Amino acid sequence: MHEFSIALSIIDIVDQYAEKAGASVVNEIEIEVGELSGVVLDAMEFAMESAIKGTIADKAVIVLHFLQGRGQCLDCKMEFDLQNLFDPCPFCGSFNPEVKQGKELRVKAINVD
Numbered sequence: 001m002h003e004f005s006i007a008l009s010i011i012d013i014v015d016q017y018a019e020k021a022g023a024s025v026v027n028e029i030e031i032e033v034g035e036l037s038g039v040v041l042d043a044m045e046f047a048m049e050s051a052i053k054g055t056i057a058d059k060a061v062i063v064l065h066f067l068q069g070r071g072q073c074l075d076c077k078m079e080f081d082l083q084n085l086f087d088p089c090p091f092c093g094s095f096n097p098e099v100k101q102g103k104e105l106r107v108k109a110i111n112v113d
């Protein structure tokens with residue numbers, strides 16, 4: 001499961017952050033998940049809930065922010081919602097979108113004590 005290995009690397013990041021901050025507990029982990037990142041939101045949430053067990057983030061609240069895909073057509077310069085990377089431009093029909101938003105998969109914030 002793709003999401004689980006991502007969750008494990010997020011826990012690595014959280015671990016390092018908590019250690020540097022001298023924290024004893026992680027309260028909250030905020031993660032941004034783009035629509036075009038290839039990660040399924042529900043699966044990601046489930047993977048995170050499993051991955052934090054027995055770690056310093058055991059009791060942490062997992063907050064996932066979903067970012068909708070947005071593209072800009074490189075031919076007609078119009079911006080539009082992009083559900084997948086191969087969608088054509090709805091204005092001129094060309095297959096030349098530049099992704100403006102939606103590929104994100106990152107830790108946005110870690111709240112520790």
Ligand SMILES: [Zn+2]
Nearest residue numbers: 073076089092
């Ligand atoms: Zn276009």
